[in-house]
């Protein structure tokens with residue numbers, strides 16, 4: 480799922496000046512800002528600027544296989560098979576899904592298990608896009624660190640279903656982990672008794 484931010488407003492061109500020439504210059508200055516912003520967008524394809532002290536957004540969730548059936552409650556998402564996830568995780572997922580269903584909430588697996596190759600391809604794309612491994616690491620995970628590759632993470636959609644899990648998943652071992660990913664949950668049986676850990680800013684540690 481793409482998370483993008485708009486450019487925001489550039490503000491109103493000052494009109495208090497009595498000199499029309501100065502107003503014209505202001506207009507051109509504003510246009511210059513827009514052009515500069517567009518050039519930046521062209522270079523990275525992104526409409527987001529890192530802000531000091533703020534977590535970087537995960538720009539695009541790594542897509543899983545596109546072959547999953549459409550999510551029954553929201554056609555924008557798929558509902559992948561849990562194949563390849565750790566067996567105890569699949570069992571815990573099925574238990575939570577049944578509990579949600581009993582409360583008329585449908586949980587779709589928009590992204591579950593990823594292969595190492597799949598995660599590596601996505602990371603390689605990020606390297607291409609951001610120009611270096613160091614930069615790419617701020618936006619994408621390598622196979623060694625992805626909980627989807629480990630088979631213990633599920634990206635749940637639609638978001639109101641994810642928020643049900645945020646409220647009720649802890650005692651079932653499912654916790655949201657990252658402030659910037661409302662849809663990403665990880666399973667750990669220890670959460671059932673210890674409760675969910677504090678949210679981290681993002682999966683990439685930024």
Ligand SMILES: [Zn+2]
Nearest residue numbers: 632633634663
């Ligand atoms: Zn995820």
